[in-house]
Amino acid sequence: METRYQKFIEWQINTLKEKNLIIQGSHPVGWCPKDQNPVSQHDTLGDVEPDFTEYILIKFQFEDFIIPTATLRPETLFGVTNLWVNPGTVYKKIKVNGEKWIVSAECAKKLEFLDKKIEEIGEIAGSELLGKEAKVPKTNRTIPIFPATFVKSQTGTGIVMSVPAHAPFDYQALKDLAHRTPYFADKLRSIQPISIIKTEEFGDVPAKEVCEKFKIRDQDDPKLEEATKDLYSKEFYGGILKENTEQFAGKKISDVKDDIKNWLIGARDGDVLLELNNAPVRCRCGAECVVKILTNQWFLNYGDKAWKEKATKCLDRMNVLPQEIRSEFNYVIGWLRERACARQHGLGTKLPWDKEWIVESLSDSVIYMAYYIIAKFVNAGKISAENLSKEFFDDVFLGKGGSKVVGIPKNIVDEIRSEFSYFYPVDSRHSGRDLVPNHLTFFVLNHVAIFPEENWPREIVVNGSVLMDGKKMSKSMGNIIPLRQAIRNYGADPIRLAIIISAELLQDADFNLESVNGIKNKLVSLLEECSKLKPVKPAKLQAEDRWIESKLQSAISNVSASIEKMRLREALHEILFSFESDLQWYLKRARAKKRDDYSGVLHEINTARIAMLSPFAPHIAEEVWEKLGNSDLVSQTSWPSVSADAIDPNAIQSEELLKSITDDISNILKVTKITPKKITIYTADAFKVKAYHAILEKVMAGETNMGTIMKDLIANSETADIKKNPEFVQKTIKDILSEPAEIRKTRLETKKFDEKLLIANELISLARTDFGVDVQVFSEMDSGIYDPKGKAKTARPFKPAILIE
């Protein structure tokens, strides 16, 4: 064991103890009586987690004995009409902490492990109890004891209290009894279900209704379990206690259950019984496990209110990414109780004040980031274990002053302290989402407990896990690839990118080799492309140049925003894929014009792109960077910034329009299946442009009603003529509404836009390469217009009419 690290753990745990945050108490665990050890899932046959429930024991007085019965519903004490025993069971008379109890043999055994002193003093057959009477605690009513076959000696105490109004088992058993044993007829007749819970759904005897609903045959009917569950959950959440329940009358059961429990136990009318609910659980040694109460267990008192408040305060100030997970942290802090922080077997650091115990490893690993700082001094041999004193840690971590530190030169202590001051607090802790309910929350709790406020952590980032082809990676499934091998085969960068691209923070990253290959090809072609580029800009920027530069600006701002939010998948996707489609369009345009001067534009674009790629794929980015002609390192250049000057709204509109016209042409060709010989395009008249802008303003102001817009247009003399063409208004509103908000805004801001000029200058080359024909363009009111099919009049702004022949 690393003794120097142990010193750190000892300091941590001592510090918490001094602050009274570590307490001793009792705690139930699954337990193997043979090994004398707690058992958890991996200690059991079949890997079952021992799962137990707390039952309330209600103590009935029987002669000078106590008959305890176990129940999950202590409130039904008020509705008890009788007790059930199994006549075939021989019960034990035992002394329990001074009281004399009657319970089944199995129960007596269980009690021994639950911190009770048991002394057997005799036996009594179940049949001997039949017909006798017991007294109900609190109410002091006298009730008879009846036989029932559903009572099992291994469950609870082996004796059951009967609440026929609200427990289907009890209701049914009473009914059975009336049929089967005339012997009790007298006593039976006097028994009436006592109704104590009111619900909307049921009448006075819900158990009867439920038994009828489930068509229960007798008390051994397996459907009774389901009936019980059904009724219980309805009464627990929706039930109100009736007047016959003393101080609890009128309360909701879910609200007062704990109060009733404490009311009983406080007066020694009740007790607690812990019982395995998935029994039998067997230890790997073969022994049957029990529930044991460990009485001297050490806990971190995460239930402490002041501690929780501090942690909440810290959390509120922290940055938590992704945002959605924050509420989960708050929930966990609220829900945490005492947590066992020591165990009796295994590896670890011994509790300094109680060497029987070992600090539990999850508890000791929450502030070790602080140890990182001294680790380098320790590893360099500058400090030895025996000098890692409380004074030393108090000084370097808490700044308590170094005068008392013995055995370490003051300059070293000061150096460590100054490094600690430099690095702490933890700026960002990244871990898996499975650690949210434990490690990450403890990380916050223990930091706020030990360190002064200025050293509380600043950020937590939570990620999912990495899956392989959709499955959890595990050695047993054989679907793991050793990291070294993967890097050798595919390279570090493609693997990094494949993981990043496959999932956003919280999601599980589904890693597969196919995507690694895809990414690798992508990087190789990027390298090849960039290698050919020269930083020589064209003499004059053309429309598409200004456009792609505008697009680059939005790409930079998108990527930056994504990274700020730790949305790396989104960022990488933008760099590698989304922006690609813009580049495709750019290349198409430039090539259609048969240009040979755009290498410099691409060079500029890719320079920014590679700079953004660099944090994701550092190796290939350096390589490409060099190919782009840079002599410095990309990792040392600054992040590209958005230049507002480079954004040209006109260029954005132009390219959008060109795309939409070519799309329209393709569409027409697809539907008509004609081979084009000539394309004529007609742009809208100036009058329509005016109307368009009037409509655009209305829509942007939130007015989308056709009638209202029309009225306003007519009211204005400049646009009044539009009333002859209501279809135009209708369609224009639709056009505008189907445009993205950004384009609408751009159009609103740039009123002057010459569609005809754009088409004449830019569309012709594009149409020739795409469709192999020439384009002729007119404005719809031009004299000498060629318009054999009368298409021109349908032209709208940004939606020119098209004639294909």
Place this chain on the structure above:
RNA sequence: GCGGGAGUUGCCAAGCCUGGUCAAAGGCGCAGGGCUUAGGACCCUGUCUCUUAGGGGUUCGUGGGUUCAAAUCCCACUUCCCGCACCA
């Protein structure tokens, strides 16, 4: 039970936070074409549906609602997944 997450077009999977560019990215599969002696790899095109003019219809688990407009916001329902303590 408590808490969290998810259900998208043949499959996987984005989009949802910030409603309109969404018949909806990308990948796989499939179909056609190119390259190749052939196969693989690679490249191009297509891939809800109807349509001989840029259009229409139906779709994002189900049912409602809000809105001029809903995969996206709200409500209910439903199905599936994950975590719940002495174990890292």
